[in-house]
Structures are given as structure tokens and as C-alpha cells.
Amino acid sequence: MTNDDRFQDLYRKYYKRMVRFYVLSFRVTEEDAEELTQDAFFRFLEAMDEYRGDAEWAYLETIARNVAYNRIRSQKTAKRGAETVDILDRNAIPEPAAPPEPDYAQREEEALRSKRLREAIAGLPTGSRECIQLWLNEFTYDEIAKFLKITVDAVKSRLRDAKKILRAKLGDANALPEVEE
Amino acid sequence: MTTKSELSAANRDLITENRLAIGEPPTAEEVLAYTRGELAPDEEARIRERLIAYPDLVRTLTTPFPEGADPDHPDYLSDHEFARHWKALQKRRHRSHGGLQFWRAFGAIAAAVAIVLGGLLWRAEMQLKQPVAVSQPQDLYQDGQRGIGTQQNTLTTNGDSYLLVPSLSSDLAVDKLRAEIADVADPSRPLWSSKAMPRTPDGSLVIMVPREFLKPSTYRLVVYGITGERQEPLSSYTLRVPPR
Numbered sequence: 318m319t320n321d322d323r324f325q326d327l328y329r330k331y332y333k334r335m336v337r338f339y340v341l342s343f344r345v346t347e348e349d350a351e352e353l354t355q356d357a358f359f360r361f362l363e364a365m366d367e368y369r370g371d372a373e374w375a376y377l378e379t380i381a382r383n384v385a386y387n388r389i390r391s392q393k394t395a396k397r398g399a400e401t402v403d404i405l406d407r408n409a410i411p412e413p414a415a416p417p418e419p420d421y422a423q424r425e426e427e428a429l430r431s432k433r434l435r436e437a438i439a440g441l442p443t444g445s446r447e448c449i450q451l452w453l454n455e456f457t458y459d460e461i462a463k464f465l466k467i468t469v470d471a472v473k474s475r476l477r478d479a480k481k482i483l484r485a486k487l488g489d490a491n492a493l494p495e496v497e498e
Numbered sequence: 499m500t501t502k503s504e505l506s507a508a509n510r511d512l513i514t515e516n517r518l519a520i521g522e523p524p525t526a527e528e529v530l531a532y533t534r535g536e537l538a539p540d541e542e543a544r545i546r547e548r549l550i551a552y553p554d555l556v557r558t559l560t561t562p563f564p565e566g567a568d569p570d571h572p573d574y575l576s577d578h579e580f581a582r583h584w585k586a587l588q589k590r591r592h593r594s595h596g597g598l599q600f601w602r603a604f605g606a607i608a609a610a611v612a613i614v615l616g617g618l619l620w621r622a623e624m625q626l627k628q629p630v631a632v633s634q635p636q637d638l639y640q641d642g643q644r645g646i647g648t649q650q651n652t653l654t655t656n657g658d659s660y661l662l663v664p665s666l667s668s669d670l671a672v673d674k675l676r677a678e679i680a681d682v683a684d685p686s687r688p689l690w691s692s693k694a695m696p697r698t699p700d701g702s703l704v705i706m707v708p709r710e711f712l713k714p715s716t717y718r719l720v721v722y723g724i725t726g727e728r729q730e731p732l733s734s735y736t737l738r739v740p741p742r
Contacts, residue, residue: 325584329575330566332583342561343554355583359590378563379530385558386526393523393552434500434508435515443543447550453502453509454553460560465546466535483505492500 324362327377332358335381343385353388357381437486445479448472516551523552533559635661635704638719638735650716650738655709662705664721664735670701672723672732677705682716682736689717694724714741 318326332354339350361380368376438446444465451461462469484492524532524545531537532545549556567573575583638651653660664677674694681689690711695703703721719735 325580327566328584328587329569329580331564332575332579333573334564334567338561338564342557355587355590358587359594362587362591374566381563382558383526383530386529386555389554389558390523390526390552393555431508431511434505435512438505438509438512447546450509450513450550451553451556453506454556456553456556456560460557464549464556464560483500487500489500493502493505 320365323373324365327361327373328358331374331377338381339385343389345388353384354381357384360384433487437483440486441479441482445475445482448475449479449483452476513551513553520548520551523555524548529555529559630657630659630706635663638662638664638737640665640733641718641736650736652738652740653712654740658709660707660709660712662707662719662735662737664703664705664719664733666701666703666721666733668701670697670723670732672697672725674724675703675732676722676724676729677703678720678722679707679712679737680718680720682718685718697723712737712739714739 335354335357336347336350339345339353340347345353357377357380360383361377364376364380365373438449441449447465448461451464456464458469458472461472465472467475480493484490528545529549532542532549535542537545549559636651636653636655653662666675673696675697676694677692678688679690680687690707692705705719717737717739719737721732721734722729723732
């Protein structure tokens, strides 16, 4: 099998599924997903001759993830460098209708509670904190385990510890009921 | 009772705060090294911390990657679909190689130009550091001197430069002198202008002009006297450079 044959075989097998992978995982449009897929295959094709590993699909996966990573990272960094507008410039942005405001005492109470929760999370031991932060961002046990390079059992154990500490810190024995998991 | 959604909101705020302290997300290269386990423990912890501040980026690493479709599955590209996408890929490939060739050629030309300019600059610098032989100084007559109308000074030299000595009165009541050379055809745009130089006790002034600087034509040299903020022309000299 020549390099071209191998590439074309992978291209046929993975093209549609990679487009779907980008659409579902990263919430991009179908058109953008096709662009990312072509980009990934293009890079794979360019690097294929130098690749000496065993499983080419694994290499394709690395490149596909890399393409997604770079796309999202560039969006994040672009946002950080986004142009700012003077809030006093009334012409710069249309003024939105003011939402109904909670009263001052209520806002103050909410801000204090939010601060307490943030401090409680930040004060957790590193391993437990990383687990709970990812869990709160809707990552599955498998995904957390993969990212932190630990077993799923270790993830569950760290999450249990984190919740226990949080309940104690917040003085709330019913916080994060297990049924929510 | 504290709920998951309440803690999630607090976590989002915490992440936003952390990003300000952490800064930019890790680069793709750093992340690749992280996933391959190529980093020292403390560096790995640092990259992990930065990534947790960007959950969307973590998702690019953890979302399960699909398996390839079997040839009899609808997800496997048909010949028709393959031809269409393949054509687009080939187009992109040609575009990229065309662009690459252009930049390579552009780079080669830019490098050649840089070498030539560098050589010329080096030569010019070397020449400036070399002694210059001038066969004889040339005393200049002021315009209108001796009542014979405009006196043209014809410049001649056997060397690489002209050594011009404008005749100036020794009892000049000025602090500094400044000289300027312009083509008589365009006197408003001086070809050369000196800095203000303190006047010597005998009021003498010598100007060395590289031969190549003055093409065959007629020029006017004007010497100005400066006292305080005030500057006024002291004398002018018409210079003729004959064809070589």
C-alpha cells in the first residue's frame, strides 16, 4: 500500500466523523468544521512522509486535536486583545434596557456568598480542587481522568474528598447532594 | 442548600479571576508535551493549572475522538463525495506550495539585496576611514568681487575630492559659520548644508567635497554668519564643474 493509498483510506474513513467531532465538541458551524477537517488532513498529508509511528490514525487524532486547540486558543487570545470602548462614549454602544435590579442588601448578600464559595473552592487541596473544577465544568469522570492522567476511581475519590471539605467549609451538610451527580 | 449550579457559577468567576493572574493559555507545543508526559512534574502542574482556567481548551484534549467508519457504513466517503473533498484538499495544497515558493523566492531576493547593500555600506564606511589625497586647495572668489560681475570658480581636481577655500574677511563679527551648496537651477533646495561651526581666529573655512558629489553643472556655495539666534549670508560663490 503506498502512502497515497493509505492517506486516501484514512480520508474516506474519518472525514465525515471528524466534521461531526468538531461540530458537536466545539460548537462550530458545519462549514467551519469542514474547514478544520481539511486543515487537519492537509497537515497530516504534509507530515505523513516523516511520520514513523505505528498507528497513523493516532497521529491523525493528535493533529486534529491540535488544529482545534489552536483555533480555540487564537479566539481566546483575540478576545483578550479585543478593542475596548470608553464606557462614557454614549455613541460607542447602544444602551441596553436596564434589567430589574435586586435591592442593595440582596446584592450585597449574593456577592458575599459568591465570594465565600470561590474561596472555598480555591482553598481545596490541589488534586481535589482540579477534579471539582473540571466536574463543575461538566467534564465526565472519564474525561477528568484522561486530562489529569489518573484513574476514574481516583477521580471519584478526589471528588468525594472535595465535596466533604466544601460541606464542612460552607457549614452546609446538604451541599452538593450525591443525586446531582 | 448549596447546589451544583451555584458552585458552578462561583467556579466560573474564580476561573475568570485566575485568568488575569495566569495570563495566556499554554501553546499547542506545551500542551502536546503535557499530553505526552514529557514535562518535569512542576512544569506539568503549571501547564495543568493554566489549562484548567480554559475549560474549552481542555475539551479539545478530552473529547473522545471518533473511530474510522467501515467501508459499508454511510459515514465512509462515497466515490463522489471523496472526489469533491479531495479536489478541495488538492487546491489547498497547491495554494500552500505556490505561496511557499513565492516566499522562498522573495526571501532569496531580499537576502541578495541585503548582502549587496551591506557590501556597499561597508565599502562606504571603509572609504570614510581612509585618508583622502587632495592635490591642491582651491581658493574661491566671491560673487561680485573686484567689480567684474559674477565670478565663476571653475573646479578642477586630480584627486577624489575638491578642497574649497572660500575667501572670508578675517575680522568677521560673527560667532559661528555655516555653509550651504545648491544647484543654481534650484537654489531653494540645498544639496548639502553644514552644521554651525565656531569661527576660527583668522576666520578661515575649508570645505572638502567628494568629486562624485558634484556632477558637471553650476552650483552656488553660500557661507552664513551666525551670531546668537541671528543668521545672515556673508558671501556667495558660483562654482562651475566642467564636463569630465
